[in-house]
Amino acid sequence: MALFSKPKSFLRKIVGTRRRSRTPVRVFSESGSEDNKIFDPITLEIYRALYTSVAEEMGIALRRTAFSPNIKERRDYSCAVFDSAGRVIAQGDHMPVHLGSMPMAVAVALSAVKIAPGDVVALNDPFAGGTHLPDVTLVMGVFE
Numbered sequence: 001m002a003l004f005s006k007p008k009s010f011l012r013k014i015v016g017t018r019r020r021s022r023t024p025v026r027v028f029s030e031s032g033s034e035d036n037k038i039f040d041p042i043t044l045e046i047y048r049a050l051y052t053s054v055a056e057e058m059g060i061a062l063r064r065t066a067f068s069p070n071i072k073e074r075r076d077y078s079c080a081v082f083d084s085a086g087r088v089i090a091q092g093d094h095m096p097v098h099l100g101s102m103p104m105a106v107a108v109a110l111s112a113v114k115i116a117p118g119d120v121v122a123l124n125d126p127f128a129g130g131t132h133l134p135d136v137t138l139v140m141g142v143f144e
Helices: 008-017 041-065 096-112
Strands: 023-028 034-039 080-082 088-091 120-123 137-140
Touching: 041 080, 041 088, 080 096, 088 096, 096 120, 096 137
Parallel strands: none
Antiparallel strands: 023 034, 080 088, 120 137
16 A cells, blocks of 8 residues: 555655755853854764663663562653753653653752762752652763
8 A cells, every 4th residue: 555646756856856964053062152063964863862772771771670660560760861061962761750850850969969970869859850759860970
């Protein structure tokens, strides 16, 4: 069953004329200043998929090592990757309620503690990005 009513030559003509365009993307440096850089959309998609897979792999590791049935069976958890300023880079496909509150929890953790290699900040304050007391947010830095 065909979904297209146009002949194949028409489709080849459209696909053949597409070129890899360079799209300007807003990039912020560590100091917070905005740099205008040009990124190839394909390269941007590769990095998006890379960081999303990191968040997904964190979720898989958490589920496999968990003892709690809430995590192991109900999959009541979320994982995401943030930059050093607390901005979301990628999110795993997990519980949406956690992903909505996680940026605020990460911002509070970053403002309260100077994270060094090996440090993990645990918080569950509902007024600092937590959803309710049984939910615990863990924030850990990744260093070279």
